[in-house]
Amino acid sequence: MRIDIATLFPEMCEAYLSESILGRARKAGCLEVHCHNIRDYTLDKHNRVDDYSYGIGKGMVMQPDPIWRCYQAVEAMAQEKPWVIYLSPQGAQFNQKKAVELSGRPRLFLLCGHYEGVDQRILDKIVDEEISLGDFVLTGGELPALAVTDAVARMLPGVLPQEECFARESHYDGLLEHPQYTHPRVWDGREVPEVLLSGHHANIEAWKLEESLKQTQKKRPDLYQAWLEAHPPQPEKKRKKRKFTEKTPPDTPEF
Numbered sequence: 001m002r003i004d005i006a007t008l009f010p011e012m013c014e015a016y017l018s019e020s021i022l023g024r025a026r027k028a029g030c031l032e033v034h035c036h037n038i039r040d041y042t043l044d045k046h047n048r049v050d051d052y053s054y055g056i057g058k059g060m061v062m063q064p065d066p067i068w069r070c071y072q073a074v075e076a077m078a079q080e081k082p083w084v085i086y087l088s089p090q091g092a093q094f095n096q097k098k099a100v101e102l103s104g105r106p107r108l109f110l111l112c113g114h115y116e117g118v119d120q121r122i123l124d125k126i127v128d129e130e131i132s133l134g135d136f137v138l139t140g141g142e143l144p145a146l147a148v149t150d151a152v153a154r155m156l157p158g159v160l161p162q163e164e165c166f167a168r169e170s171h172y173d174g175l176l177e178h179p180q181y182t183h184p185r186v187w188d189g190r191e192v193p194e195v196l197l198s199g200h201h202a203n204i205e206a207w208k209l210e211e212s213l214k215q216t217q218k219k220r221p222d223l224y225q226a227w228l229e230a231h232p233p234q235p236e237k238k239r240k241k242r243k244f245t246e247k248t249p250p251d252t253p254e255f
């Protein structure tokens with residue numbers, strides 16, 4: 001997957017994207033992310049990319065032309081047309097479901113606004129979708145673009161050691177994750193739950209699901225309710241009378 005971030009502050013984004021898991025994934029070629037400085041595409045002799053807003057507003061607005069020129073140049077850098085996202089407090093709120101959906105696209109173009117925002121005409125021309133990080137206003141779209149990039153990238157093959165790393169985490173299946181423990185076995189008089197030391201896979205799995213349900217019920221009753229509705233209790237199936245054979249030991253549960 002290729003992600004292009006168009007911003008006035010590419011160094012801010014590069015600093016984050018060069019470190020830790022994403023930095024390693026980029027070096028290993030599991031993920032291609034490029035940060036583009038919109039200012040490089042202005043034709044203004046003073047390198048301006050913004051101007052006063054029309055109307056009575058006081059702030060500065062990013063002009064459409066440098067963004068259009070940046071977009072055209074970036075679009076031509078690879079074959080597929082990118083899915084264009086404008087990070088905006090007016091967009092639909094980002095979540096794990098959206099991250100999963102975006103991780104299936106071959107190319108994303110993330111447009112970061114700054115100041116009062118971006119001239120509406122370029123948004124009308126190129127944007128496929130607006131995404132918000134939440135109901136609050138930030139100074140720029142860089143943090144939201146990095147949040148989207150991070151959440152999407154960690155689901156790409158090779159970025160994390162195994163798919164299980166993200167597929168069992170909070171929000172992936174509608175639940176919050178069970179509590180996690182590491183060494184030492186006893187810390188501050190508090191012990192790691194016995195079952196996790198047992199090596200009994202079925203019991204450990206059952207404990208994880210139970211704890212996951214408890215965490216969700218306690219911290220996010222809205223998610224818990226939605227999960228219960230999506231997983232109604234199964235009616236007990238009637239036991240069929242079966243003849244015992246050598247292949248079916250007497251204690252085999254019947255489904």
Ligand SMILES: C[S@@+](CC[C@H](N)C(=O)[O-])C[C@H]1O[C@@H](n2cnc3c(N)ncnc32)[C@H](O)[C@@H]1O
Nearest residue numbers: 087088089113116117132133137138140141144
């Ligand atoms: C100060 S904000 C502009 C807010 C705009 N005047 C409004 O009221 O909707 C500047 C830029 O930060 C980004 N931004 C701010 N808050 C955001 C949020 N919650 N989610 C995503 N992007 C955000 C957007 O790219 C926006 O263009």
